Structure formats: C-alpha cells, structure tokens
Amino acid sequence: MQEITRDTLISRAKELLASGEVDRVYGWKRGEFCYDVTPALFTDAESLEKDFEWGDFCGANLSKYLVEETRKSEGKILVFMKPCDTYSFNQLLTEHRFDREKVYVIGTPCAGMLDPKRIRDHAESFTSVVSDENGVTVSTLFDGDVKLDRSEVMPDRCLNCKSKKHVAYDELFGEDGGTIASGRFDEVEKIEKMTPDERFEFWRGELSRCIRCNACRDVCPACTCEKCVFDNPNSGVENKAAENSFEEQMFHIIRAFHVAGRCTDCGECSRVCPQQIPLHLLNRKFIKDIDGFYGEYQAGAEVGSRAPLVDYTTEDIEPSDAVKGGDENA
C-alpha cells in the first residue's frame, strides 16, 4: 500500500491545479506551533509547498466552508476530507447547500486526531508532537520529552470514531475503512442512568460555563442558516450573552433540536468549545433516541436520505412513552 504523506497530497493538489481541474484548494495551513493549524484556501503550488499541513492536528472539518466558497465563482474547489468530514459533506448536499459539481473531494485516511487540550493535561508548554505506531512523543519547553499513549491524547470524537469510511469522494488516498461500532453512547447512557436531580446538576455544572461565544454554532456544519435564530431579534430567542441559566439551556436545547436528525456527530462543537462543555452529549442523545425510536439513522451517510424529523410512520412512539426509558431509578 502506498504511504500517504503530506507530499502525496500536495503533489496531487498541484497536479489538479496545474491541469485546471480545480482553481483553488481548501486545506489546512501550518502556523506557529505543531497544533496551530488553520483551515485555509490555497491557489498556487508555492503556497501549498510552503504552508500546507496534513497530520495529527488537521481536525477542522472543512465541509462547511464550501457553502460560501462555492458561491464565489464557477471554478472548482479541491477539498481534503477525513472520513467523518464526508458525512457532513453529504448532509450539506442533501440540504442543497452547495453544488456538488463545484467540488473535487480527495478522501484522506485518518488514524484519529490529537487533542491539544488533552496533551496539555500531560505536558505543559509543549512545542512539538511526534506520533508513530509506538505512541506520541511530546517535546516541552521546560520539562523535556513526555511519552504518551495515543489514546491518552485523542479527543472523545476520535476515541469513539463511528466510521473510517468515506461516504463521498472523487478520489481516495489510502484504503477505505468501514463503520465502527463505537461506544459513543456510553456517556449518554451514564447520564440517562442518573436520577433527574443528578442529571440536572450535571448539566447545570456544564452549561453554566457557557460564555455564548457561538463557536459551537459557527463551526457546526449543520448550522449553515443564512440568519441564525439566535442572531435574529424577531425570533424570540435572540441574545448576545446568556444572562442566566434559562438562556443557557434555551440556547443549547434549541440548537441541539435544530440539528437533530441532521447532526452527523462530527464532534466539532466539543472540539472548539473554549469552556470544554461536552456539547456532543446533547447531540448524541438525540441520535440515540432517533436510533431507538425510529430505527438507526446516520445523517450524511447517503445524499438525499430523509431525516427522521421530516418523516414519520403511523406507528411512532408516543411522547409519553419516549421519556420512560433510562431513569427508572428516579
């Protein structure tokens, strides 16, 4: 099997640019530190050579950028996508958010990303991270090198990866994987098993940290509204800063509800939350309920699939029965 490296991707991107197949490339750009990787648009070979990055910190899901970028010109955009990103890509196509013809997707393999927040738990002031099959070596400024297991520094979304399969691509580098029976609902179940009081306390503790920076919304590939209700003074829910606990709950309930059945569980919301609120546990609750009530459904697995909230059967579960599971110890 051909080894996929940064150079492999760069040389293919350069080919596609040179042939005129695409006129710009959405990828990741290196910055000051090893983890300091920014989604960026490249238009020439030189900048690709210089700045293109592909590695353990290219976690940002680029699919959402296509909504705006495809509208800017008729040219085609090359975009690199990890397996989980392709689900968001398909979901956006299902919702007609951009023209598939304007995008050239290269699927890239993914062994799971690394989480700088988790690395910091083990190594302060780190400057470089080298990973191989033996684990992760973190170099720090003042404490020398720290060796860690990859699983110690992977984010939850990668530890509980749902799929190594690319559900959309024009070209694939590396071998495609399959979907994975992960333990991604374990945490949800743990919360469900708590008493209502414990659940309330748990979420109060988490959501009270929210600073309403909107990073979760703005990074979310399912949140592509031209005008978000939370920015719209006429919507009845607009607010700039959560004044109290009600507004924190309101924001997160409504946001989770708006993406219910559309959320692909890409985990970007939790990745970007500056206050480390486990927002994915809200989305996963909806996914778990949907799977349980209406049959398994993976948003983005297929373009054009009918999301559970825009569908029904005459035999659906009654709301009164829907909340009976999970907390019989209440």
Place this chain on the structure above:
Amino acid sequence: MQRIGVFVCHCGTNIAGTVDVAAVSEALKNEPGVVYSTNYQYMCSQAGQDIIKNAIAEHGLTGIVVCSCSPRMHEATFRKTAAAAGLNSYMVEIANIREQCSWVHKDMKTGTEKAIILGKAAVAKVNLNAPLTPGESPVTKRALVIGGGIAGIQTALDIADAGFPVDIVETKPTIGGKMAQLDKTFPTLDCAACILTPKMVDVAQNDKIRIFSYSEVTDVKGFVGNFDVTIKRRARYVKEDVCTGCGACTEKCPQKKIPNEFNLGMDNRRAIYIPFAQAVPKVATIDLDHCNMLKNGKCGVCAKVCAAGAIDYNAKDEYIEEKYGAIVAATGFNPISMDKFDEFAYSQSKDVITSLEFERLTNAAGPTGGKLLRPSDGEHPRTIVFVQCVGSRCDSCAQKGKEYCSKICCMYTAKHAMLTRDKYPDTDVYVFYIDVRTPGKNFDEFYRRAVEEYGVHYIKGMVGKVSPEGGKLMVQASDLIDNKQLRIEADLVVLAAAIEPDRSARPLATMLTASMDTNDFFTEAHPKLRPVESPTAGVFLSGTCQGPKDIPETVAQAGAAASKVIGLLAKDKLMGNPCVAHSDENMCNGCSTCENVCPYGAITYEEKEFRMPDRTTRIRRVARVNEAVCQGCGCCTVACMSGAMNLKGFKNEQILAEVDAICR
C-alpha cells in the same frame, strides 16, 4: 402602534354569570394599544355588531378583540362586522371566555381573572396582526381524468354533463378498464358489457370529452385551477382519425401468436389488433414489440390491406401540453401476481386460474365463447374449488400479499359459484373462505342464495396446497368448523387474487404531489369528511386508486369526485385562505426541509440572485410558497431552522406574544 377596541360580551348570563364582564373590559383598557373597551349584552346581535361598527369609525380602530364565545361560533360573524366597517377581517381576534372560561369555571373570581388573561392574550396578538387579503387565482375550466375505466368514464361523463370539457388519458388502446373484462356483475347479474359499453359510446360521442388512449401523463406542474400537464401519446402506427375499425388488418397480420392481454393470455392476437369488439376508440394499434415491419422493415401487410390508408409506420410518440383546472386520478387496480403463492400451483397447472381469468372463461366474448372449459384440455370441469383471500388479509410478517381486505372477492366468488351451478348443475363447487363479508345492499341475500338455492359448498378454512396429479388437481384444505383435513380432487381451481393499485399510481402521485398510503392507495384529504379529494388541492380521487371498491361504490365515488370538480370549475376565481405560510427569502437556506414536511406540495424552490454585503451578487436557492395550494397547517414553520418560514395569522411573534401575555 395599533388602535385596538375591546368588546366584552355578556352572552346573557352565559358569560356574565361567572365572569365580571365590566371588570374585564375595565382591566383591558390599560393594555398596550387598547384605546376603547366596552361590554354589551349580546355582541353578536345586530345592536352589538353596531356597537363594534360605530367604535371602529369613531375611534379609528385598527384592530378589535371580541371577548365572547368560541371563535368556532362567531369568528366569521365578527369578521364580517369588521369588514362592513371598513376594517380588514383579519384584524379581529376572539378571546374565548365562554366555552373555555365561564362555562367550565364556577367561581366568579377565578373566572374573571382568567377572562382578563385570555383577553390580554388576544390583545397581545392583535397588536401584531397585519391585514390579510385572500389570494385570487383564475381557474382553467377544463378537467383531466387519468384512467379510462368505469371510474374515469363516470367522472368524465358527469363533468361533461355539467358543461365543462374533460380529457381522459388511458394507457391502454381502449377505455373500459377492468369492467370491460367482466362477465356478469353482482348482485343483479346483469351483463357488464351491456351496462358499460353504452357509457363508453357516450364518452366517444360527447363533444366535451377527448380521449387520449394509448397515452400517459408524463409531467404535472402548477396548482389548483392552473395545472400544466404534459401527455405522452404513444405511437400506435395507425392514424386514429383515418382508421375505420373495420378489422381487416387484424385478420391478415401474419404475426398470430401474441398472447392476448384482454383475455389474460388465454388466447392470441395479432401484432396489429383491436382489443375487443366494442373498444373505444375503435381503432387498430400496432404492437411495436411484435410487428415485423417496425422491427426489421419486412412485412407491410396491414398497410396493403387497409382500404382507408390509416397505417403509418413512421409515426412517433407525441407530447401534448394542456392546461387543466382540476385533475382526477382514476388509475384503478390489478390483481396481484401469483408468483409468491406457488402452494396453489398457479405456475404449474393451466387449470389453476385467477378469478379474472375465470371471468374471461365464462364470458361469451372470451376465449371459449362463454363455455366453461378447462384451459388444459378443454374438458368440462366437474369439480371446481374456489380459494378466497389469496393475498388478501395477509399477515404483514408473511412478506407476501396484502394486509388489507380486497373487499370484492367474497361477492364475485359467490357470483362465480352461483353462475357455475346455474349453468352446469352437475358441477360441484367448493368455496374455501376465512370469513364471508357481504355488507352491501342485497349482498348477503345473494350469498345465501348461492348456498341455499344453488348448493355451493362453503367451507370455512384455508387451502394449504394444490398439487397437479394425473390431470387432476389435489386440493388439501382444512375445514375449521368440522375441524378436519379435506382432500378434494378438483378439475379447476380458481384463486380470488387480492387487488392492488395500478403500478402507474405511484409515479403519478409523485407528479401530483398527492400522498399515498403504504399500500400505494391514494390518501384522502380527510378519511371521513373529504373522501374523494386528495390532500393536494385540485386533485380528486375516483375509484379503486383510493381503496378497494365494487362497481356501485366506484360509480358513486366517481360521481362525487365529478361534483367536486364541477364545484371547482364553476368558479371563475379561487379565493385562497390568507392564513398561509410565507418564506422570508433573505433568511431562507433553500434546504428543502419545509418541502419535505408539506403535505400539499405547496413549496417549490427557485434560484434567486441576491446582493451580498460586499456588493457582489450570489445565486441562492430559496423556497417559495404557492399560496393557492398551502392550507396553512404551519408544519413547515417548525421544520424551518432559520425561522424564514412563518404562518400568516399565526406568526411566531403572535403566538409568543400570546404566551407572554398568559404567563405575565
């Protein structure tokens, strides 16, 4: 800011008995926007209405709140009152302080408090009301009937009779449908052809009716009153207006061994054919798949023998586009395939036939000239077993057949059994059934005659297996009443196959944005109250495409559908319900979520150019609500994440204002 008038009704003591109406009108005076508030004995009376009209004029009111009985009672009344005083009808809100307050609460204090709160909610809503005007759209005074069976024929005749032009589109070369294939009809036993063919002739001769036979609908656009339909006229290679229907070609065509669909393949036809003698239109059709001339250019016999010169080997499919005000689906049914029921040996023995095949076998115009003969050897059958519910009322787990009752089988099987015994008294007839269902005028009497007068053996129980043995059919069955296993040596086995909607119905439903149930029957706008209308405005349902039916029911429904169509076409303009959805295109994402939940197909999308903040322009997909089609349920408004979709008359802001007022 609105100038709101509040009018509190005493309703005699109905309201005033439990609600301090004076206190209510006093309390509401202080609400934002309220400039006038009063109370009166009977607001709905002429005097009460005059109070409202005068106040509108005197105080320059822009909105009114009537605290009275249920809006279901007098909302229309007060809307008219407002309109008479020059105020838009939709600037009226009703606070229901009778049915939902004074009549259910005993205590004056709580009743009054609640009435004030309900009044405040209504005031809060009116503050955000906007005048609404029902949309108008013209009506194209022509109807389209899709399907030319008895349902379509009856609907078309009734519509034409009212003076409106109607087009019938039929996929087969002739109209007539399933009824044309039947022998006799229950429970009167009159001959199907005798009652159907005159109607077919009526259709042909009616100058308001056009028949597009051998044709199909390929596209439907537009909405109630204004459908644009594309009809594909398949090439029949015979000029319809030239052919005299003499039939000379159908006798000379050298291709003789083509199974005859009309007789369900029990005899043959030629490559050029007229389905049956009374076909309408009575013109020949060349079967492209079997004609030598069309396939390889070697023949041309029919053109030689056609004295009229009607043959045209170069004919092409034609597409015609027409406008219609109303569309009737009358696509009918088919018996289900017997492929999955091999326990009855249908594929193994020619002597196992379906009931429709039995109809042809007993029909004077059928393959045997009406003599009941075994298909395998032409012998007269001495023992006939009828099996009921083949594929009907199946367990959903069985993965074959249908869960529903096909409704007509009990009666036609009784008819078959009775006719057999009547014509051939020496033939033994057994009928195996789960239940005999005979609700209908003279139906049970009919069935009892079959048993009592004609000596048909009705056995409650299912046939387990039919096996061909030495020219006979061994029928193994159970008798549930005597609780024993039976073996009957039969000459002929007749299967009462379940019926299912025609396969063309599903793609048609998609074109019409009409909804279907899981069995592909069209769904009604309301199962009880609007049984011949589809939820899609302007689309009506006739016959078995809506559910299993016998002929009288079909004809009745066909007439009902026609009367609905006539009611629609009689209007020059359609006034819409102004409380419809509206999408703010600046906020719309074009994501199709609303379209997916709309039961009426009222939402379409268009690409629109927008000016961006950076002064460039972008093309974006946005939703557009067809106000003539929208019924105003509001499902789309909740499905819409961005809140671009709102419902006039029940806007998000209005409902939130009501919530706020109630919870204040």
Place this chain on the structure above:
Amino acid sequence: MRKITLDRLDEFFAAVAGKLKLYIPVDTAGGAQFQQWRAGAKMSDALNTTRSAKDFFFPQTENLMEFKTEGKKIEIIDVRRENEDFAIFGVRACDVRSFDVLDRAFLSEPADTYYQNRREHGVIFSLACSKPAETCFCGTFGIDPANPKGDIVCYKTDDAIYMEAKTEKGANLMDSVSDIVAEDEGGDGESAVNAQKEIISERMKKLPLASLSTDKFGGDKTAKFFDDPAWKSLSESCLGCGTCTFVCPTCQCYDIKDFNAGNGIKRFRCWDSCMYSEFTKMSAGQPRLTQLERFRQRFMHKLVYYPANNDGMFSCVGCGRCLSKCPIQMNIVKVMKNLGEGGENNG
C-alpha cells in the same frame, strides 16, 4: 514582604474571605476558572484561567436598571449592585496589564460608573508566573511576568507564597489579616523571590514567540495596514464567532439591550463582539459588512487604533488565550507576523 507557607494557604484564604468576597482560580472541567473561595477549595496550579479576570470589573452581563409600567405610569428601579468589596487572588501579569487597558476605555471622561465602582471595590492579588506556556508573548508588550502590578504582588515558591502590598488598598487588606500572614522579617523571602525571577526571565527567552515585536505597529499605521492584502487570507476561514473577544482580557465592547420580562423592562449590558455580523448594527445596517472588515477591525483596534488614542499603548497583553481557544487557530500572532509582509500568502 509577607510570607505564608502553602500548608497554611487555606487559613489565609479563610481570613481574607472573612473580610470580603474572595475569588481564587480553581480547576474545573472547563480548565481553571476564578470562583468564590469556599472552605476546602483548592487553588489551581494552572498557568492561567480560561476566562480572564476582566469579568470582575466588566462582567459579561450586568443589569443597569429596570422599568415598570402600570397603566400609563412608568417607574424606574435602581438595581445597581457593584458596591461590594471583593478580592481576586492569582491574577497574572498579563491580566493585570489588561486592567490598565480597560481603565483607559472605561475611566476616561465620562467615566463608566459601573466599572469605576467595581475597580474601587476590587483588590487584586497578582501572582508572578513561574512557567510560561508556549503561547505566551506578554514580553512583546513590555510586560514582565516576574514583576506584575496589582494591589498585592505574590510570588509562589515550592513551599510558600510571598506577598507584597503595592497600594494603600492592598496594604489595608494585608494589615487586616496580619495575624495570619506575618512580615517575613529576616527571612529568605528576598532571595527566594529573586531566584524565581531569575528562572522566569531565563524561561521567557526560550519561548517560541519571544522574538515577536510590535515595532511595525502603532497609532500612525492606519494607512499602512488598512488595505494590506494579507487581511484576505488571514480572515478567509474566520468563523465569525466571539471566542477570541470573549476570552480576551482587553476586549471591551458591549451592547445595551432591554429585556421585556413581562413584569417590567430590564435594561442590561452584555459583552458584544466585533466579530459578530450584528455588531453595531443600526437601522441602515452594520458598518462592517464582511467578515474581512470585522476581522480587520479587531486587530487594527488592538494594534493601531487603540495605541493612536492611548499614548501608544497596545490593547493586547500577550496572554495567549486566543492562540489556544480560537476554533480555527487564527490569532493575533499570525496577524502580526503576516501584516506588512507584502503578500497574500506570506506566513
């Protein structure tokens, strides 16, 4: 200089908390956060808090006043609650500098009395750094993490915290708890603190951003940078969220809004972010229509406009929060490095 050994830190906190509300950094699921001290609370060892200390003087939301209407009458209700003494323990040098930045915005005439009251009632225990992070660049703005300002400056060694009151407010508070935390007379305080300072200054030199300079920026550089082509590529992927502005210790923009609670109107102010598309929206729309303009505004303000109006003081303190918190890892360091380099893709 006073000294408290770490094993008696709780006693000290209890004593201070007995005088006024005391906030200390505590580890939470969301990183270190300032929280009101309660018995048993353990001070975080983290370098800095997720949210900056500006919250204490300029809270994210603050009720300004309330109105009640009754019929046609209107009543104004005073809801001000900022006249309460409090102390924050463990503020780093960068955050202490941020108060200077905020003071210039809020205390210049006409002074913002809400902010002013809080500043007057708040006592700042600053804490010298010992181990800076790779994202730190306070040195770029002339801040010495070994010598923070503040009412009381603290140095933490392996076994003790040394404290020195620098203001009258600080001295008064320390005097009030002198029975717990005594003068380190003849002790090793001086040398221990100096040793600390030595280590820090060595470490500062090793930081990856140590060479970052403000030389090319300043109040007179509007023309130079406003139309710089680099803004396009820098802002290209900006999500327009408010993370950078909300974790930033110097961002000071706010909005004033009315909330109709049904039982009255509550007028409050809350943080706003120049990154938001609705920022300073007026009836004619917002002045900065594209994300590029909004992005540019934020950094031009920090590096050009603010110094222009404030004697050359930059409104960035190099705390590094935006470097670690930006969802797409775009930050002021990249802006400083790319601007003026004459190309879209210089980096």
Place this chain on the structure above:
Amino acid sequence: MSISKEPYRPLIVAFCCNWCSYAGADLAGNNRLAYPADVKIIRVPCSCRVNPTFILRAFQRGADGVILCGCHPGDCHYTSGNYYTRRRMALLFSMLDYLGIERERTRVEWVSAAEGAKFAATMNDFCETVASLGENKRLEDLRCKK
C-alpha cells in the same frame, strides 16, 4: 419559608389544534365539564404549528406546565401534522428529561372534537400532576419572576 394564604396554583399553557382539540375544549364547555382555571388555551391551526421555542418560552415566562393537544394520529385535518408533532415532541421531551427537567411538566394528548370529557379529564389530571410538582424551578428565568 413563606406562608401564603392562597394555596399554590400552577400556571398551565395548553396549545390546542383548531380542528380537534380546541373543538374538544369547546365541547367540554358546552357540557359544563369543569377543569381548573389554571389552564389557558392558545389556539393553533395544527399541533404541528407548535415550535419547541413556544414551549420553552412559556416555561421562561413562568408556566409550570405545558400541554399540547392535537387530533388523534390518523385524524389530522392536514393529514400528517400530528405525526410530525409526535416525533418532535418525543425527542424534545426526552431531551428535557435528559437535562433533568421534570418530565411531568410537559405532555402531549390527542383529543378529538368529540372528546369534551376527555379534554376536561386530561386538564384536571395534568393540573393535579403539575400542582404536586410545585413551582417550576429548573427551567425558570429569574428575570421573569413575579
């Protein structure tokens, strides 16, 4: 502890669809079937018009319970509205429960135009349930407190 003279009464917002449940409520009135005045009805064209925002708003503004009434599944005036309601509310209520908010404060009930008695019985039962829970503390907005 405060001692008030009047016993605590919950505030209940009921969203009723125009075609079935609102008519059912009217029928309860016609038959003089009493239920507590705590219930305040808001008329909507269909239960599917009820946005989760409306429910949360009611709680924000001080409601102690919110109930949605619509046509029985299969009987929706708009054929399918209540099926969507059923899914939306099943998921929403499950989420509220997950957040630790008392599940008894929200309810969906199918009430036909002929079921005046059911309407009254449902409201009596719901009021009693919510009253026994006491004031809504978990989804409250302190600013809106009276």
